[in-house]
Amino acid sequence: MTSRSRIALGLGVFFLLGAYPVWNGLASSADPERPELARAVDSAGATGCIEDTTWMKANHQKLLNEWRTSVVRDGQRTWVSSTGTSWDMSLTGTCLKCHANTETFCTRCHDYADVQPTCWNCHVVPEGGQSEGGQSHE
Amino acid sequence: MNETRRGFLKALGLTTVGTGLGIPLLRALRPGSGTVLAQVSGPAETAPAAVPGRQWAMVVDVEKCLRDDVRAAVIEACDREHNIPRIPDPKQEVKWVWSDEYGDIFADQINAHTPAAAREAPVLVMCNHCTDPPCIRVCPTGATWKREKDGIVMMDMHRCIGCRYCMAACPFGSRSFNWRDPRPYVEHDENGKPLSDFPTRMKGVVEKCTFCAERIDEGGEPACVEALRQVPGAEGALVFGDVNDPESEVSRILSEHLVMERRPTLGTGPNVYYLVPDALPALAAAPSAGVDGNHPVSERGEVAP
Numbered sequence: 386m387t388s389r390s391r392i393a394l395g396l397g398v399f400f401l402l403g404a405y406p407v408w409n410g411l412a413s414s415a416d417p418e419r420p421e422l423a424r425a426v427d428s429a430g431a432t433g434c435i436e437d438t439t440w441m442k443a444n445h446q447k448l449l450n451e452w453r454t455s456v457v458r459d460g461q462r463t464w465v466s467s468t469g470t471s472w473d474m475s476l477t478g479t480c481l482k483c484h485a486n487t488e489t490f491c492t493r494c495h496d497y498a499d500v501q502p503t504c505w506n507c508h509v510v511p512e513g514g515q516s517e518g519g520q521s522h523e
Numbered sequence: 524m525n526e527t528r529r530g531f532l533k534a535l536g537l538t539t540v541g542t543g544l545g546i547p548l549l550r551a552l553r554p555g556s557g558t559v560l561a562q563v564s565g566p567a568e569t570a571p572a573a574v575p576g577r578q579w580a581m582v583v584d585v586e587k588c589l590r591d592d593v594r595a596a597v598i599e600a601c602d603r604e605h606n607i608p609r610i611p612d613p614k615q616e617v618k619w620v621w622s623d624e625y626g627d628i629f630a631d632q633i634n635a636h637t638p639a640a641a642r643e644a645p646v647l648v649m650c651n652h653c654t655d656p657p658c659i660r661v662c663p664t665g666a667t668w669k670r671e672k673d674g675i676v677m678m679d680m681h682r683c684i685g686c687r688y689c690m691a692a693c694p695f696g697s698r699s700f701n702w703r704d705p706r707p708y709v710e711h712d713e714n715g716k717p718l719s720d721f722p723t724r725m726k727g728v729v730e731k732c733t734f735c736a737e738r739i740d741e742g743g744e745p746a747c748v749e750a751l752r753q754v755p756g757a758e759g760a761l762v763f764g765d766v767n768d769p770e771s772e773v774s775r776i777l778s779e780h781l782v783m784e785r786r787p788t789l790g791t792g793p794n795v796y797y798l799v800p801d802a803l804p805a806l807a808a809a810p811s812a813g814v815d816g817n818h819p820v821s822e823r824g825e826v827a828p
Binding site for chain 1: 670716719721722736740741
């Protein structure tokens with residue numbers, strides 16, 4: 386065996402191993418199981434979400450950041466949706482009134498997407514939600 | 524390269540002189556900036572006059588707050604409203620409003636002849652929401668700042684990194700650090716939920732009294748002031764209002780009485796005032812302020828260990 390063929394063999398093995406995620410993904414035809422999210426419970430006064438579901442899926446994190454800045458930094462608590470409805474900018478007071486179960490609504494999808502927001506370290510989950518306390522920081 | 528040492532040094536010297544002269548020259552030549560001197564003093568002259576907004580303030584009637592039930596109602600209301608943990612170790616305590624000894628709170632305003640009993644009398648203390656707060660100057664992240672619209676010295680727990688500079692800067696000890704996760708020490712209802720929807724804090728952030736900014740933004744008043752409305756005989760023990768409004772109750776009291784503030788010589792301009800003058804006989808007769816004046820144990824629920 387010449388050194389040329391040895392190098393070629395080594396490179397071949399290297400690329401094959403390096404491409405593991407690609408051929409493994411191609412080989413397993415089954416779609417990864419999408420998380421089943423809890424439907425919102427109806428809350429007094431609320432007629433549907435503040436924005437439509439597609440928009441919320443894509444933008445809720447940005448929206449919550451804006452709400453946070455507005456409430457904490459500017460002391461401004463009222464938000465007007467694209468349909469002209471006014472809402473109180475409050476995670477616990479507005480979002481969780483309908484999406485009461487954070488375990489089956491927030492956490493399930495965040496686990497799937499592998500993101501770890503720290504909301505529940507401080508924010509209180511009202512009645513019916515997940516048991517409190519996010520990750521321990523001890 | 525046939526650069527000589529001599530040539531290099533020459534160029535270096537010219538560059539230094541050029542930079543030193545050139546930058547001020549460029550600044551002076553910038554349109555509208557006038558002379559170099561005017562550029563330096565310019566912003567101060569052109570700054571618009573400060574618009575007098577609100578400045579929330581509190582008047583503590585020391586004599587009325589000598590009553591244990593009055594102080595307990597205040598502290599209890601605050602603890603419940605803000606999910607304040609009750610941590611037994613005094614070194615790790617979290618306090619927004621609490622009782623301390625008159626002689627310690629007004630250490631620079633007592634003298635050798637002040638009766639010992641008066642020195643030990645309990646006084647309610649909280650964040651002074653200073654007009655010129657030293658805490659906000661030292662915060663490296665802007666997590667604490669003075670609200671322009673109403674003068675509240677506010678906390679943003681999302682930004683606090685727990686460096687505790689603000690605690691070092693505050694001359695009143697008004698700030699508490701979360702040495703541990705406060706959740707287990709927050710009082711819970713029978714369903715295992717904190718008593719209030721107010722976010723609890725997490726390990727590693729600093730907190731303090733915010734004059735109940737969240738209630739004020741909705742047109743309410745601080746929880747402590749509201750709670751005292753339910754206590755018979757406690758009218759006026761705490762008066763909350765806008766000192767910039769000459770018609771407010773706070774302004775009326777300040778114009779009709781001599782009041783004290785904590786450590787006035789430091790120049791921070793505290794906005795918590797103490798109505799004291801007629802209180803000395805009562806102070807001397809009052810029970811001493813102990814740690815028992817803080818975080819009264821509630822009958823509603825157990826505090827987790």
